[in-house]
Amino acid sequence: MSIDLQWKVANLNARYVAAIDDNKLEEWPDFFVANGSYRVTTAENFERGLPLALIYATSRAMLRDRVRSLRDANVYEAQRYRHLIGPALIGGQEGGEVRAQTSFMVARIMHTGETTIFATGRYHDRILLDAPETGEAFVEKLVILDSRLIDTLLAIPL
Amino acid sequence: MSIDLQWKVANLNARYVAAIDDNKLEEWPDFFVANGSYRVTTAENFERGLPLALIYATSRAMLRDRVRSLRDANVYEAQRYRHLIGPALIGGQEGGEVRAQTSFMVARIMHTGETTIFATGRYHDRILLDAPETGEAFVEKLVILDSRLIDTLLAIPL
Amino acid sequence: MSIDLQWKVANLNARYVAAIDDNKLEEWPDFFVANGSYRVTTAENFERGLPLALIYATSRAMLRDRVRSLRDANVYEAQRYRHLIGPALIGGQEGGEVRAQTSFMVARIMHTGETTIFATGRYHDRILLDAPETGEAFVEKLVILDSRLIDTLLAIPL
Amino acid sequence: MSVATRSRHWPAEGLTRVPYWVYSDAEIYEEEQGRIFTGATWSYLCLEAELPGPNTYRRANLGTMPIVVTRDGDGNLHAFENRCAHRGSLLVLKDSGEARDITCVYHNWSYDLCGNLTGVAFRRGLGGKGGMPPECRPETYGPRKLRLATLCGLVFGTLSAETPPIEEYLGPDIHSRIRRVMRAPVKLLGSYSQSLPSNWKLYMENVKDSYHASLLHTFFTTFRLNRLSQKGAIVVSESGGHHASYSLAADSGGREYEQAGMRSAREGFGLEEPKLLEWVDELGDGIGLQILSVFPTFVLQQTRNSLAVRHLVPQGLERTELAWTCFGFASDDEAMTERRLRQANLIGPAGYISMEDGAAPGFVQRGVASAPDLLSVVEMGGASVASEDNRVTEAAVRGFWKAYRGYMGF
Amino acid sequence: MSVATRSRHWPAEGLTRVPYWVYSDAEIYEEEQGRIFTGATWSYLCLEAELPGPNTYRRANLGTMPIVVTRDGDGNLHAFENRCAHRGSLLVLKDSGEARDITCVYHNWSYDLCGNLTGVAFRRGLGGKGGMPPECRPETYGPRKLRLATLCGLVFGTLSAETPPIEEYLGPDIHSRIRRVMRAPVKLLGSYSQSLPSNWKLYMENVKDSYHASLLHTFFTTFRLNRLSQKGAIVVSESGGHHASYSLAADSGGREYEQAGMRSAREGFGLEEPKLLEWVDELGDGIGLQILSVFPTFVLQQTRNSLAVRHLVPQGLERTELAWTCFGFASDDEAMTERRLRQANLIGPAGYISMEDGAAPGFVQRGVASAPDLLSVVEMGGASVASEDNRVTEAAVRGFWKAYRGYMGF
């Protein structure tokens, strides 16, 4: 397993979570290929083979729609996330794509300063390597939450 | 310090915690050499030179016994862990073994969804490099908990 | 971006947080160059361009003064930290210095065992590469806390 | 038990005013468990589909009381308190599972799936020593059993003998509005929960509040998914406690919101990917949105092709769990399932038009925390608690308080 | 409302004793909101400088009551409850911002910056249906308005009509001690908060306690920043509720602490980097330290060139937020700003001489938790609550309790 590949995958997720934590949501869709898929589900649904997701997007366009809704339409209190991610476990490679699994922990910090562990789980990623501009991009990002319980609401993506 | 060694150590612990978080407990003992040692203690006991451990195993067989007891005998509510580990600090090397220290944080997620910081601490590892099948394996894993206080019980290993 | 540089930055912060978590505060100032700067501020102040810091040091000497005050003068209950840091995002390089951004999460463990998420945020670092003894050292370390709220007090540095 | 109701008095204005102490008085919260949740009400427990086969069980709640719902070997449903007759341990720890009988982990007392105590470990002692006196009848301390009513695949339970039959409890209008949605065997799509930072009643008011929807949920309005100007109506049950609010998908195209300069009316805001909203009128009546509630804590929702049941579990005076279960029908083809999943983007904790409902009740909880003796003004649509052919009304909110006061004796 | 005060009795010794139940009785905590925070007191809300221009707002608190402070288009300040007239939602969610009017997110009712209800969405219904009866006057349920008093850039508010004018409330001595510091237009340097694990009163006692400073804060003593042997005085207002304590920077060089073998007197402990303490006597009176408090929860602090206002927001019986805002003056040059920032190392949660104040109130809270009926001994300086030209006294602490008992009716 090449350390270079390890690094590419780790760096993609590192840039991905930094964009979210730095409130650069407009950059978020660009971490995906045009017809990339992004879903947030629970470990419970995932393990039972139930397809329901909390967020279900099958294109970069749908991600842009969500960003615009979060910016212009939805009402939620000022808050930020702090993602911490673990080392990536690299899976199979084929057709210029690689599979990877990464653990994450997300703290949510409200404008009041209140800080809580908002979400934990793992990313199941399918990543296109050496994509034209972006270098690496998500073909599929499946966010599997360990918990079935979301505090108040899930506005900012995970 | 070779980046390759750095990677081997980090990857071993990454696979180790993923096996636990993915509920693959049966694989857990195989991260150790046959006469490997696994102990969970508190920073307080460790710093006072007191030998008491919460879990005290001196062979892979004892780890398998624990897994079977957890599966077949012990009673505890459905729960899962999410480990996050920091970068490994590589220590001295000798006789094909290397010492390493790694920080961890473990969230516990109950079946109800309740999520708490269950444990934090560091791994003091002695790792056999280039072991036959496994590649790397723990000769010794000492889990030093920062806290002396365990919420309810400690079933799943850390 | 060279993986070697990536490693040097990650390793510096890994050693830095380990020194703090292992209560080796006397080593803490030596992670900085003699006229290095260390500031702890809040995201709120940072984003509003307000200069106030919780800790404001512009030299290794000021850091040593703080360590001695913490050891000999200040009163606070026994506590320890556990830092977890994410992958470093390497920024621009110039004049033997590199900029990097690293996310962190810090759990505080009181002597009673009580464990809480004490702080989350990011390090904005300016790092001198290949410094004489130390190898790498901080020219500037800006600690930006996500929260404006500190529980009880901030004694041990972040 | 009735300290609270004795010391508190409802304002003279009646249903058009709600005193804020009702959301923050600990004694009232305690009393609701006895008067409402274990009183003469039907509480939603689960879907029949969640007990797929014989010899299955799952956990549920009656307010704060832990409940076990089972399906026995003959396929009959039962429900009882999740409390052991012996020393009170939870009987069932797993959320759901298969079992022919239930054994308490603490001392292995065993129960059949009807909740009857069937075995007491070492009841006769051991070697002629110890054990339980023959005259002791622990059976009489067994978990309390619920009466059940199943309606179109929904399972309701009650502890009280006074609770009227479910059809009577709901009334014909609500009943038919439930049948409208629950028209075929259900296929589970999944579930999740939200932890709400508010008293349970604030979320129920939100659900029954047809006035807020198009004003709070900008997404709703902007995409004309739901405007008060769309044809619709609100149904309030005789009792006041239950309601249904619905509207046609088709929109008048009116510009009332824009003219009124509503915050919620944004211009030129189109979806880059409109298929999110592409729907099929599967119920054949053109209704794109129906929200229905059953007192005290059940909600049935149709948002275009996205279907869900929700129910509340009080977790304390200012904390409530909102559990969502989304479903389709066994007859769904792949395209329809895909459609339901896609439109599930509209609902749940991350839903374009429901995320605000997770937060708004908390905004009220905090807004009134230091105003316990002040009153809310619930007077849109006057003082009526009757069904109306428009939704610019708080009739269903008043209906909730009508029912609530009846049970609580305010 | 006065259950607590009826069932509790202050010890006969009077102000020299404080019964520990005062920090741990939930009913007393409830009652403080009505009798003190919304009673005849002036609460600090914010700095004028925090509302920089016209059409700006920021959130504040009156004890536990959420408040909105605004500056209208004409630059006039207003403050009112952060609660909607309709169903009680928080009106303003952001900590601060710009706005010409305020719209509640829940149903879009709108308000002007004085807190007057100016718009009710669909008040007249839609297409002749729904809406609010003409006789309904929701305006009368609007957020309660505060009276404001601004003093040298400090904004105070009160809900009570009885509260005397601010100058009278403070008295001339405290007033002049405030003017001494707030002598010019303010420049904000930043802010942060501490979450204190204690009842709010324990922190106020700490602030008014000129006796503890040099004993708890070893850093203070060691560097002779403040010793009781330094020339200084304590000012207590007529009411007892307000105080100022100050000392000259110059030190007598006495060795009383060393002779008494105080824990707080460490030898041979010098700063490697003394510029931390290098200061300029900008106020021209040689006073290096002045701590001032206004009943109930405001603190103004000058520590050499580091200036700050602090105020408390009770978060519960045993939890209090301490909010710090540090400032300089518009006229500061770079060197002075740098000096203030450097000396800010002395204050705040990480401050060399204030970190202990975040913890000490919690030490008391825990120390007396199981001794509710025992008493503290507040007798340094005898029983006096008067100003004194020395600080080996707890006069200002007794003054606090004098005022507190007056408001609470103990």
Added chain:
Amino acid sequence: MSVATRSRHWPAEGLTRVPYWVYSDAEIYEEEQGRIFTGATWSYLCLEAELPGPNTYRRANLGTMPIVVTRDGDGNLHAFENRCAHRGSLLVLKDSGEARDITCVYHNWSYDLCGNLTGVAFRRGLGGKGGMPPECRPETYGPRKLRLATLCGLVFGTLSAETPPIEEYLGPDIHSRIRRVMRAPVKLLGSYSQSLPSNWKLYMENVKDSYHASLLHTFFTTFRLNRLSQKGAIVVSESGGHHASYSLAADSGGREYEQAGMRSAREGFGLEEPKLLEWVDELGDGIGLQILSVFPTFVLQQTRNSLAVRHLVPQGLERTELAWTCFGFASDDEAMTERRLRQANLIGPAGYISMEDGAAPGFVQRGVASAPDLLSVVEMGGASVASEDNRVTEAAVRGFWKAYRGYMGF
């Protein structure tokens, strides 16, 4: 003080029934501190071995009251409240340490190791100003002192003058069962704590419940470490409050569990590494397991060669800290120490046969939360609270309630 006991009544059945409100009534919890923990009971504080030399101290608890235990220069033990005479701060912050005297950090008042106030900072003021009036006697407000009793290296303390001598308190049977284990100078092996999600009484019931052990702890049964069929007995003190339960390591080989089809009886489940259980009969009586408790919150445990003391610190109505201290004897050789450490796998939060005890009390707490007025059935072994030569009985549980009711006045 006795609101709770006046408003609550114990069921007529007496000791065979326990009303569930006893675990969830906040007033009762408050009252237990006065009637039990600071009443006429002996509370375990620490091991003598934890105060190794002269001039050492460590923190302990009397229910919720923080305590300091000291060993003075002459080696004598003392204990007193961890509360300063002045304004009530905790006197000692560290868990343990060395000191010749104790100085409060807040204002540096100092104490000797007996808890006597010996110094008041600036008592006489400074330069003739300030200080304390001569007639003021803060000494009389000093921390309350405990009477101590040490028994085989165990340190117990009480605040009450009525508490009988420890031997009388325990009675001869319990006393001898303590001596049986504490037979030599202790060597500390280490400690840890568990945070239990339940009322403290639920854990004490669990400890005294000889009926549950072999049924809840499947590991126990499967490896025949403890079956009710093994020879054993239960000892209950005259008072009811203390108990010991023990069994021989040798097993009858009976198949009662298998025949009864107990969940806890699993077949063909052998240890791959049997040395975990390999033990030495160091006490020479063949007893492999002895669990002993002293009212209110002390436990002494021998599980084969694994020895430990446990005690409870109530943290609230539904939260309890369980502190474990494991030990051997100074005379242990390496092999014995290794054996004790290996067998420590059986105990503690991760113990094969004790992990369930951390959870079971919580299962009851949740199971009965909404059944405050229902009763548990504690009738194994009839209504007896006497010692028996079998363990299929809840005699010791009833004994606990006998003692509890006596102290609480139920």
